[in-house]
Amino acid sequence: xxxxxxxxxxxxxVYEKFVSTSISVGVSFRTSFTLLLLMDLFFYFSTLLSVNxxxxxIQMIGPWDKNHLLFFISxxxxxxxxxxxxxxxxxxELSHSIRTGDLDFALIKPANxxxxxxxxxxxxxxxxxxxxxxxFIIYYGIQVKLEPLSxxxxxxxxxxxxxxFVVIEFNIAASMFWLKEGLGINFLRxxxxxxxxxxxxxxxxxxxxxxxxxxxxxxxxxxxxHFLYDYGKWPLILSMVAASIVFLFILKFVWRSxxxxxxxxxx
Amino acid sequence: xxxxxxxxxxxEKKFTSYKKEPGLxxxxxSLFVRNYITKKAVKDFNLDIKQGEIIGLLGPNGAGKTxxxxxxxxxxxxxxxxxxxxxxxxxxxxRLFRKKIALVxxxxxxxxxxxxAMDSFLxxxxxxxxxxxxxxxxxxxxxxxxxxxxxxxxxVRKLSLGERMKMELMASLIHSPEIIFLDExxxxxxxxxxxxxxxxxxxxxxxxxxxxxxxSHYMADVQALCERLVLxxxxxxxFDGPLSKFETILGKEKNVTFNFSSPQDPTxxxxxxxxxxxxxxxxxxxxxxxxxxxxxxxxxxxxxxxVTEFNTEKMPIERVMKTLMKNPQIVKxxxxxxxxxxxxGRN
Numbered sequence: 001x002x003x004x005x006x007x008x009x010x011x012x013x014v015y016e017k018f019v020s021t022s023i024s025v026g027v028s029f030r031t032s033f034t035l036l037l038l039m040d041l042f043f044y045f046s047t048l049l050s051v052n053x054x055x056x057x058i059q060m061i062g063p064w065d066k067n068h069l070l071f072f073i074s075x076x077x078x079x080x081x082x083x084x085x086x087x088x089x090x091x092x093e094l095s096h097s098i099r100t101g102d103l104d105f106a107l108i109k110p111a112n113x114x115x116x117x118x119x120x121x122x123x124x125x126x127x128x129x130x131x132x133x134x135x136f137i138i139y140y141g142i143q144v145k146l147e148p149l150s151x152x153x154x155x156x157x158x159x160x161x162x163x164x165f166v167v168i169e170f171n172i173a174a175s176m177f178w179l180k181e182g183l184g185i186n187f188l189r190x191x192x193x194x195x196x197x198x199x200x201x202x203x204x205x206x207x208x209x210x211x212x213x214x215x216x217x218x219x220x221x222x223x224x225x226h227f228l229y230d231y232g233k234w235p236l237i238l239s240m241v242a243a244s245i246v247f248l249f250i251l252k253f254v255w256r257s258x259x260x261x262x263x264x265x266x267x
Numbered sequence: 268x269x270x271x272x273x274x275x276x277x278x279e280k281k282f283t284s285y286k287k288e289p290g291l292x293x294x295x296x297s298l299f300v301r302n303y304i305t306k307k308a309v310k311d312f313n314l315d316i317k318q319g320e321i322i323g324l325l326g327p328n329g330a331g332k333t334x335x336x337x338x339x340x341x342x343x344x345x346x347x348x349x350x351x352x353x354x355x356x357x358x359x360x361x362r363l364f365r366k367k368i369a370l371v372x373x374x375x376x377x378x379x380x381x382x383x384a385m386d387s388f389l390x391x392x393x394x395x396x397x398x399x400x401x402x403x404x405x406x407x408x409x410x411x412x413x414x415x416x417x418x419x420x421x422x423v424r425k426l427s428l429g430e431r432m433k434m435e436l437m438a439s440l441i442h443s444p445e446i447i448f449l450d451e452x453x454x455x456x457x458x459x460x461x462x463x464x465x466x467x468x469x470x471x472x473x474x475x476x477x478x479x480x481x482x483s484h485y486m487a488d489v490q491a492l493c494e495r496l497v498l499x500x501x502x503x504x505x506f507d508g509p510l511s512k513f514e515t516i517l518g519k520e521k522n523v524t525f526n527f528s529s530p531q532d533p534t535x536x537x538x539x540x541x542x543x544x545x546x547x548x549x550x551x552x553x554x555x556x557x558x559x560x561x562x563x564x565x566x567x568x569x570x571x572x573x574v575t576e577f578n579t580e581k582m583p584i585e586r587v588m589k590t591l592m593k594n595p596q597i598v599k600x601x602x603x604x605x606x607x608x609x610x611x612g613r614n
Contacts, residue, residue: 010396017390025381028422104342105377108363140502260344260358263282263336 014111015119022122027264040084044077044132047197062201068197068229074133075158076197076221080131081126082162082192089121091173091189093229095182098144101265114255118170150228157224157237163235165196165220166239174251196220216243272446272478273339274317277298278348280309280334280502308334312348312501318445321472323493325486325509331502332482333372336448340370351447366395369444371435373451378423384434385419388441395442402441409437413467429460436467444522449481453488465491489561500589519558526551526569537568 026033051073055066064072094117097103106116141151169189176182200208200222211218216239220243223236285301287293309331314321322356324332338350341357341364350357355364375471378387385406410416423431432452439447440565449468453461469492472479481492490497498506498512506513524548530549538545541554541564550592556564568574 014390014393015409017393021379021382021386021390024386025379028381101375104337104340104372104375107360108340108365108368110362113360144514152304218341259360262343264342 009146011115012232018120019122023124026124028158033125037128037151040126041132047077048073067140067143072199072221072225074136074140075225078133078137078158079162081129084128087118087166089123090118091186094173095176097177098155099180105262114170138164146228160240161220161224164244167244168217170252171247171254174254174258177261190216219243268320269317271315272318273314276313277309277538278309278312278347278350279346280338281305281307284510292458308502312504317479318478319476319608321493323479323489323496324499325489325496326499328406330499333450333498336482339475340368341450347355351376355554367445369439370448371439372450376435379435381422382422383420384423387438391441405441409440412470429456432456432464446478449479451483453483454484466554468492468516486533497501498558502528521558521561522553523556524577525574528575530571531572
């Protein structure tokens with residue numbers, strides 16, 4: 001227990017420096033910093049307005065009305081916000097550092113290499129938008145009349161959804177060690193993100209089953225929201241926990257194998 | 268008896284790549300059919316390095332030096348053989364092992380380009396769990412030694428190559444590693460910066476008694492820092508012994524330079540006997556003269572030609588290397604003639 005506490009404390013202290021160095025870098029390019037901030041806002045508003053527009057012409061999509069779906073979309077924007085802030089940049093850096101050999105230095109640091117590789121780049125411009133994202137979540141949460149317990153559970157479920165999604169992505173990204181070029185893999189990740197941004201009931205039966213059981217990205221958003229609307233759907237949350245553990249376990253082997261395959265670029 | 272800190276037995280590393288035919292057609296072809304080739308970058312490599320030694324690892328480009336360094340640090344996993352560093356198997360990537368080693372690569376940077384070096388050092392302080400007082404002390408000592416105390420808060424991208432390399436060294440040594448791997452630490456630097464870096468490494472080694480492995484293209488690095496030299500050609504160890512022994516590989520010949528007051532005729536028979544190398548004005552010549560003939564030949568030249576200056580030196584290590592690179596069989600022949608224990612005593 002003492003060891004676990006020490007380990008958590010160690011990683012938090014290192015992460016604090018990841019954040020502060022990323023902020024130092026981020027704010028030194030002011031135009032880029034502002035543009036990224038604005039582009040994120042543009043993405044959030046355009047996503048919500050698209051759904052709003054669809055509901056100008058129809059009453060329901062599946063079992064959900066406009067507010068139900070907008071709350072779902074806001075929840076997914078919350079996960080996307082976490083993703084963009086905490087890990088997104090690292091995925092793009094990974095293939096570059098594999099090809100150039102810059103990864104070498106990350107691998108000799110005395111910390112878990114998954115942590116050093118995927119949490120190294122924090123995006124400070126995105127974190128500012130947290131207020132905007134949570135304003136949407138709270139607004140549409142009130143519209144769908146979330147119960148008090150749901151409000152308490154909401155941040156934890158969002159974290160669980162984020163965790164499940166990034167663990168799946170870590171497994172996919174590990175393939176860059178074999179493929180070297182990561183553009184295709186990164187576009188695959190982005191497509192999976194797109195699929196997860198819509199509720200599970202819009203997909204046909206086979207696709208839904210595949211994306212819930214084999215590659216459970218539909219659990220990321222649909223699992224928590226279905227549960228928040230109806231506590232009887234708690235098995236979905238249990239499935240998310242189980243899927244997270246399974247993919248974490250797979251990652252352990254995939255990552256070890258990826259590191260063994262890493263040849264580093266010639267100098 | 269000092270303990271062994273680096274031990275390798277029959278170490279081997281294979282890399283697979285494919286040959287691509289040039290041009291668009293070659294590119295399209297490679298999309299469907301690839302001609303894979305496997306190359307052994309390191310072959311049957313045995314090494315035994317004791318605590319506190321400072322070793323030079325020499326060899327031409329592509330000889331396998333960097334691959335060895337990467338295997339030693341656990342970045343690359345060996346294909347075959349045994350490798351133990353400080354009792355650890357590097358490829359297992361034990362956290363304690365990684366805390367005890369450091370790697371400096373002259374052609375790659377571990378510092379963040381867009382922030383001052385000090386910010387990167389602070390991050391490393393967290394990684395290596397260095398106490399604040401120790402951290403401050405080490406920063407002060409090293410920055411004074413390297414004369415960079417006023418550069419610590421400048422963005423790394425604004426530093427010169429030499430200044431950046433000094434910062435790289437600081438970053439790698441901040442946790443007081445037991446073994447330091449320096450992969451071409453002076454590459455691309457001007458002569459003064461090279462010397463500064465060498466002096467720092469030398470002083471650091473004397474103070475800290477750590478083990479250092481240096482690879483370099485500059486013989487001056489090896490001559491200034493190392494007593495023991497390991498030569499690697501095409502992935503194989505071809506020489507392992509004292510630097511002094513390496514310098515005598517090509518025989519007991521002296522390099523003598525004569526300067527003349529007027530241009531001389533380079534076609535004379537005399538010059539051809541001693542592998543003469545003339546300057547463009549024909550007023551300076553470098554000769555290789557066997558030690559036993561040095562006195563008589565030098566006297567004759569001074570007597571018969573308008574010599575203004577002359578000096579002798581041992582066979583420069585650069586020339587030894589050049590000759591060996593052209594004729595790697597020389598070392599093999601010598602190993603064969605003298606027996607592996609004389610030249611290859613640590614094999």
